Amino acid sequence: MPSTREIRRRIRSVRNMSQITRAMEMVSASKMRRAQQNVTASRPYSERIEEVIADLSAIELDADEMNQFPLLQQREVKRSAVILITPDKGLTGSLNSNIIRRATRYVLHEANVPVEVIAAGKKGRDFMIRTHQEIAAEFTAIGDRPTLDDIRPIVEVALNDFESGKVDAVYVVYAKFVNTLSQVPEARQVLPIRRPEGRGTYTDYIFEPSPVEVLNALLPRYIEVQVYQAMLESIASEHSARMVAMRNATENAKDLVTDLSLSYNKARQSQITREVSEIAAGANALR
């Protein structure tokens, strides 16, 4: 039986911890709100660009013209790349390992070809280095409010490798933000671009300067936006996962304090009882 002093010390340290986790929960809560707003704010752009591409997909392209759009080319996949978006930090409950598990499943079972990893985020990078995967590029410290400019280098690597023929498909693995309690790791193909179903009503577009130049400017932007969106969702997922994890930690600490207080009181009481009986015994002996 630990002494009352030891128990008291533990209670104090658990209380301190719960204060920290509660503070972290609140920080994550406000960051999460911010991140969710960013996800919502960036959605219109990706919806519109998708619409524009869908509009343009009504235009028929023959094989010759198709060759001018390398990003649309479906080749036999001999190598693929995966952009792995993870948080830089831990304390996110099971989120990090879920994302990494999803990526691992892709690399080991689904790809069936050699895979190179473009790591965005420290946790994913560390895991891939530890397991001796091929890392094409790594990006860390992206921050909580990335702009399109911040993720452009990531997309650049993927585009270069795809256009040079080093890889024939590019996937993004990220944590899709469903709601505060649920984040689903997802693997989504971004390259080659699958043209959305043609819903375009017009086929006689005027292009300035030319169809080839417009599409070749538009398509990379489309990839950027998809990766950007995935990044923002991952950030929202990270903060909500951390918020929930920290809330659980705070609850656990509270339970622990209750248990410890009970043992403390028991220990105190038995100590008092012992002292009383010792005094009584002493008094008896003197009589």
Place this chain on the structure above:
Amino acid sequence: MASVDKLTVEIVTGERIVFTEENVDMVVAPGIEGSLGILPHHAPLVTLLSEGELRITKAGHEESIVVFGGFMEVTGDRVIVLADTAERAEEIDLARAEAARQTAERSLRERGPGGVQDLAVAERAMARSAVRLRIGQRRAGRRVPTIGSGSDN
């Protein structure tokens, strides 16, 4: 409701919706091959945008937006602008733009060891700040009422 012979305009960037308005009479955009005006019933069009001022006219009022590159799609009476960067004229921070212009000027003059790439970056920064300044200053001098901004400026 948008009526038949008016335009619906949406200007979005990757980060946010900059401007959206219905019942617009005319849009003048900085196309890559020169300024182009869009009136209702324009033929379907997709164009690259350069840097410059995008003007939107609605019921005699004019709204001015700076765009830096991007795309514009016109279908029927809908104008979608996917800008790389865009700001409403009244959002332009003149002091910051001026500071940016001076920095760009200095790095152009002193031309560091970075070579061609640095030069291109500086020239771009220079052009951007010049556009911001031009439009921002004109707006500050004019003080016209703008669409949809009410009394908040």
